[in-house]
Amino acid sequence: xKRLILILFLLFSASCFSQGIYTNPIIHADYSDPDAIRxxxxxxxxxxxxxxxxxxxxxxxxxxxxxxLIGHALLRQPPYDHYNIVQHGNGVWAPSIxxxxxxxxxxxxxxxxxxxxIKAKNINGPWSQPxxxxxxxxxxxxxxxxxxxxxxxxxxxxxxSRAGIKSIIVVKELNKEGDKVLSEGVLVYDGHAADPxxxxxxFYKRNGYYYIFAPAGGVxxxxxxxxxxxxxxGPYERRIVMAKGETTVNGPHQGAWVNTITGEDWFxxxxxxxxxxxxxxxxxxxxxxxxxxxxxxPDGDGIGEPVSSYKIPRTKYQDPTLRIxxxxxxxxxxxxxxxxxxxxxxxxxxxxxPSNGVLRMNSYLWNxxxxxxxxxxxxxxxxxxxxxxxxxxxxxxxxxxxRMGLVVFGxxxxxxxxxxxxxxxxxxxxxxxxxxxxxxxxxxxxxxxAYSHSIYLRVLVSKGGIxxxxxxxxxxxxxxxxxHFTARPGKWVxxxxxxxCTRTGKTNDAGYADIDWFRITGEKN
Numbered sequence: 090x091k092r093l094i095l096i097l098f099l100l101f102s103a104s105c106f107s108q109g110i111y112t113n114p115i116i117h118a119d120y121s122d123p124d125a126i127r128x129x130x131x132x133x134x135x136x137x138x139x140x141x142x143x144x145x146x147x148x149x150x151x152x153x154x155x156x157x158l159i160g161h162a163l164l165r166q167p168p169y170d171h172y173n174i175v176q177h178g179n180g181v182w183a184p185s186i187x188x189x190x191x192x193x194x195x196x197x198x199x200x201x202x203x204x205x206x207i208k209a210k211n212i213n214g215p216w217s218q219p220x221x222x223x224x225x226x227x228x229x230x231x232x233x234x235x236x237x238x239x240x241x242x243x244x245x246x247x248x249x250s251r252a253g254i255k256s257i258i259v260v261k262e263l264n265k266e267g268d269k270v271l272s273e274g275v276l277v278y279d280g281h282a283a284d285p286x287x288x289x290x291x292f293y294k295r296n297g298y299y300y301i302f303a304p305a306g307g308v309x310x311x312x313x314x315x316x317x318x319x320x321x322x323g324p325y326e327r328r329i330v331m332a333k334g335e336t337t338v339n340g341p342h343q344g345a346w347v348n349t350i351t352g353e354d355w356f357x358x359x360x361x362x363x364x365x366x367x368x369x370x371x372x373x374x375x376x377x378x379x380x381x382x383x384x385x386x387p388d389g390d391g392i393g394e395p396v397s398s399y400k401i402p403r404t405k406y407q408d409p410t411l412r413i414x415x416x417x418x419x420x421x422x423x424x425x426x427x428x429x430x431x432x433x434x435x436x437x438x439x440x441x442x443p444s445n446g447v448l449r450m451n452s453y454l455w456n457x458x459x460x461x462x463x464x465x466x467x468x469x470x471x472x473x474x475x476x477x478x479x480x481x482x483x484x485x486x487x488x489x490x491x492r493m494g495l496v497v498f499g500x501x502x503x504x505x506x507x508x509x510x511x512x513x514x515x516x517x518x519x520x521x522x523x524x525x526x527x528x529x530x531x532x533x534x535x536x537x538x539a540y541s542h543s544i545y546l547r548v549l550v551s552k553g554g555i556x557x558x559x560x561x562x563x564x565x566x567x568x569x570x571x572x573h574f575t576a577r578p579g580k581w582v583x584x585x586x587x588x589x590c591t592r593t594g595k596t597n598d599a600g601y602a603d604i605d606w607f608r609i610t611g612e613k614n
Contacts, residue, residue, distance in 0.1 A: 109400075109401050110399065111154045111371065111398065111399060111400075111401045112397065112398045113338075113371065113396065113398065114360065114368040114369055114614070115153075115154050115155075115156070115371045116156060116369040117365065117368050117472065117473050117614045118365075118366065118368060118369075118413065118470045118471060118473075118583075119365065119366020119367055119368070119470045119583035119585075120136040120146065120148070120366075120367065120368075120369055120470075121137045121183075121343075121366065121367035121581070122136055122182070122183035122184070122230075122343050122359065123136050123343075123345055123357050123359060123369055124136075124183075124184060124186050124232075124291065124344075124345045125153075125186070125344075125345040125347050125357050126186055126187060126188055126345075126347065127347055127348065127349065127350070128188045128212075129350075130151065130350060130404070130405045131149060131150075131151065132149070132150040132151070132152075132153055133147060133148070133149055133150075133193075133212055134147075134148040134150070134345070134357065135147055135148070135162070135184050135186045136184070137181055137183055137184065137581075138163070138180065138429070139177075139179065139180045139181060139182070139581055139582055140166070140176045140178070140180040140431060140432060141180075141430065141431065141468075141582075142163070142164070142165060142166055142172070142429060142430045142431075142432065142433055142434060143161035143163060143164050143165075143429060144161060144162075144166055144180065144181045144429075145161055145162035145163040145181055145184060145197060145207075146158055146160075146426075147159055147160050147161060147162055148413070149411070150408075150411060151405075151406040151407060151408045151411070152401060152402055152404045152406065152408065153347065153349070153355055153357070153402045153404065154407075154409075155407070155408055155409050155410070157411040157412060157413060158413045158414060158426045159212070159213065159426070160212075160213055160214065160426060161426070162195055162207055162209070162214070162216045163181065163207070163216070163219070165433045166180055166181070166433060167205075169433060172433050173432055173433045174432055174462075174464065175431045175432045175464050176432070177461075177579065177580040178579075178580030178581045178582075179200065180199060181197050181198075181199065182197070182198045182199070182200055182229050182230065183197075183198065183229065183230040183289050183343065184196060184197035184198070184231075185197075185230075185231060185233065185291065187233055187235075189235055189267075192208050192209065192210055193208065193209045193210075193211075193212055194206065194207075194208055194233065194267065195207050195208075195216075196231040196232065196233055196243070197219075198228055198229040198230060198231055198245070200227055200228070200229050200248045201226060201251060202221070202224065202226075203221050203222070203223050203224040203226075203228055204221070204225075204231045204245065205220060205221055205222060206220045206267065206268050207219050207220070222243070222267075222268055222269060223261075223270040225252075226252055227247050227248040227250070227251030227252025227254070228245055228247065228248075228252070229245060229246050229247065229248045229288065230245055230246045230288050230289045231243055231245040232244050232245070232290055232291045232292045233263065233267060233292065234292040234293070234294060234299075234321075235267075236294065236321065237294075239265070240262060241263040242260055242292065242321055243262075243263050243292075244258060244259070244260050244261075244277075244290045244291075244292045244301055245258070245259060245261075245290065246258055246259075246287065246288040246289065246290055246303075247259075255286065255288075256279070256280040256281045256284070256285050256287050257276055257278065257280065257281075257287070258276075258277055258280070258287060258290050258303060258316075259274040259275060259276055260274065260277050260292075260321060260322060261273070261275075277301070277316070277322060277323045277325055278301070278303075278316055278323075278325055278327070280305055283305075283327070284303075284305030284306065284314055284327075285305065285306060285307075286306060286307050286311070287303050287305040287314070288304060288305075288343075289303055289342070290302065290303040291303070291344075291345060291346065293346060295376075295379075298317045298318065298379055299317065299318050299319070299325075300315055300317050300381075301315070301325065302314075302315050302346060302381075303315075303316065304340075304342030304343040304344075305342070306340070306342075307340065308343075308361050308367075309339050309340045309361040310339065310340050311340045311342050312329050312331065312332040312333070312340075312341070313329070313330055313331040313332070313341065313343075313344075313358065313383060314328065314329050315327075315328055315381055317379070328391065329392050330380070330381050330382060330391070330392065330393060331356070331358075331372070331382075331383035331384050331394065331395070332392055332394060333394065333395075334392070334393075334395075335394065336394050336395050336397070338360050338370065338394075338395040339360060339361060340360060340361050341360060341370065341372075341384075341394075341395045342358055343358055343359055344356055344357045345357050345358075346381070349402050349404050350405055351403040351404065351405075353373075353403055354373075354374040354376065354381070355371060355373060355374055355402055356371070356373075356374045356381075356384075357369060357370070357371055357372075358370055358372065358383075360395075362583070363554070363583075364471070364553075364575075364577055364578050364584040365471050365474065365554065365583050365584070366470065366578060366582055366583020366584070367583070370395055371399075372384040372395060372396060372399075373385075373399055374393075377391065384396050413427065413472070414427045415427060415609040415612070416607065416608045416610075417448075417606065417607045418446065418606045419441065419442075419443075419446060419448040419604060419607070420443055420446045421441070422441055422443050423441060424441060424448065427469040427470070428467050428468070428469055428587070429467075429468060429585075430464060430465065430467060430468075431463065431465070431466050431468070432464035433464075434464075434465070435464075435465070437451055438450070438451060438453060438465045438467075439467065442603070445603070446605065447603040447604060447605055448603070448604040449601055449602075449603055450467070450588065450590040450601060450604060451590065451599075452486065452488070452491050452590045452591060452592040452599040452600055452601060452602075453465040453589075453591050453592070454592060454593070454595060454599075455592070455593070458530060459521050459524050459527070459528065460496065460498070460502060460504065460521070460524075460530075460591075461502070461521065461524035461527075463589065463591065465589060465591070466496065466498060466587060466588075466589045467587045467589065468496075468498055468585035468586060468587035468588075469585060469586065469587055470583060471550065471554075471576070471583055471585065471586065472612055473612035474552050474614045475550055475551045475552055475611065475612075475613045475614075476609050476611050476612045476613070477548070477549050477550070477609065477610050477611045478548050478550070478586055478607070478608070478609050479545060479546070479547040479607075479608050479610070480495055480546050480547075480604060480605075480607045481543055481564065481604070481605040481606055482507065482543065482544050482545070482546065482602050482603070483543055483602065483603040483604075483605060484507045484514065484602050485511070485601055485602065486510045486511070486592075486599070486600035486601075486602070487510060487511075487598055487600035488594045488599045488600060489509055489510045489512075489513070490593040490594040491508070491509065491510060491590075491591075491592045491599060491600055492506045492507070492508045492517075492591050492592065493506060493507045493588075493589070493590045493602040494506030494507065494588070494589055494590075495546040495547070495586070495587075495588060496586065496587060496588070496589055497548060497550070497556050497574065497576050497584055497585075498584065498585050498586065498587070499576060499578050499579040499582075499583075499584040499585070500523065500524060500525045500578065500579055500580070501522045501523065501524060501574075501575075501576075502521050502524055503518070503519070503521075503558065503574035504518075504519055504530075505517070505546050505548070505559070505560060505570065506518075506519070507544055507546075510600070512540075513537070514537075514538060514540055515535055515536060515538060516534075516535070516536045516538055516544075517532055517534070517535050518532070518533050518535070518558055518570045518572075519531060519532045519533065520572075525580070533570070533572050534570050534571070536568070538562065539562075541562040544560060544561070544562060545560060545561040545563075545564050546558075546559075546560050547559045547560065547561070547567055548586065550576070550586075553575070554575055554576035554577075554584060555573050555576075556573060556575070556576055557569055557570065557573055557574075558570045558574070587607075588604060588607070590602050
């Protein structure tokens with residue numbers, strides 16, 4: 090009987106900790122500057138969100154490989170008047186997440202205003218209103234550490250564009266609550282000589298050592314260093330622990346150390362991939378003489394390099410069904426979590442209409458010659474290297490200047506639109522190059538069509554961010570635009586795609602578009 094119980098236990102353990110092979114990237118989407126933690130059997134990750142709202146996306150996993158987007162911690166961004174207007178590349182930069190005293194803490198920097206803290210008892214919220222931990226320009230990439238003696242510390246870096254200084258890391262003491270800075274800060278590392286643009290520090294303690302993990306050398310060209318010391322304020326030793334090496338993974342850095350319930354160590358980091366943004370990789374990590382080595386180390390010099398595939402982490406549970414949503418049928422009472430606005434949203438921009446299974450998008454008064462600063466663009470991240478996005482739209486405009494469209498958006502953008510009113514509508518394809526330089530759109534194609542209750546807009550995205558736009562009135566036969574568009578990243582973010590509905594004429598009932606569904610198919614990396 091004992092032998093049978095032992096066999097059953099071993100079989101159960103093997104099933105719980107079975108290992109397959111995963112392939113990098115684990116997320117081919119723009120979740121930059123990731124930080125992650127384990128709480129029990131669950132893993133949670135957050136990333137930068139800049140000016141996009143809702144902000145501070147929260148992702149959940151059971152095995153560090155398969156992730157789902159479960160919500161956002163920041164529903165509106167302060168100062169509210171400032172972020173009611175599009176602020177490209179500003180807002181939430183590299184945040185950190187920790188679990189302390191049965192509470193989740195997120196520290197995030199706004200490079201123009203300072204370092205904020207939000208907290209929640211539950212990962213799904215409600216999250217507290219942002220509290221300003223320290224006011225100041227150029228304070229970025231904060232991360233806390235609760236020490237064994239009860240003291241609380243914060244490490245952060247500086248953005249030269251605001252602070253006038255960069256490539257240094259400082260440590261400051263916080264109050265017991267972690268919501269106010271108590272000291273001026275101590276310079277613990279100067280990277281000017283060996284590690285220019287050192288930033289993104291993450292603070293840990295292990296085996297009596299204080300560790301600061303930090304990327305250096307630039308987003309697309311850099312490496313990952315680790316600093317260690319027996320004293321919180323140093324002096325710190327320095328070592329490169331991961332670099333590109335012989336791989337094609339540029340700038341492998343800026344991320345989070347996570348350990349599993351089985352005692353394994355892993356590191357999540359991003360890779361800059363131009364129009365696709367900062368995609369996420371998972372690296373095995375091991376400790377040798379109290380120094381971490383990240384990725385593979387074929388020559389044994391302690392400097393790891395990224396792996397393209399590896400054994401899935403040994404975790405108690407695995408859930409390969411977890412996915413980050415892309416398609417939205419608009420049948421629920423709330424919009425899909427993948428959608429974000431360009432600024433704090435207005436209550437009148439959209440309404441869910443679950444009884445009819447549509448998203449009602451009201452036309453927004455926008456007189457600019459470009460969509461670049463339009464706050465009511467409803468966008469999501471590129472989900473893969475190649476994919477097809479199609480949307481079915483019921484167009485009910487009462488104003489001839491009304492325009493409902495599908496856009497691929499960045500510093501350049503392209504849009505295919507339904508323009509006009511029920512009396513006369515046309516399909517218009519327009520491109521705006523260097524939109525961030527206040528350039529105007531250029532209409533490349535225009536075609537009058539008979540009014541149809543439903544019109545389908547589509548974009549095919551292929552490797553290299555090459556986009557082909559088209560339309561259909563029956564959902565089967567598509568007319569494709571002759572000129573292709575090459576997607577370009579936005580300010581610190583990858584290209585995005587989604588919907589907009591605007592008008593130039595002022596009226597009290599300009600009409601709307603009902604979006605029946607938005608579907609992404611054929612995803613391939």
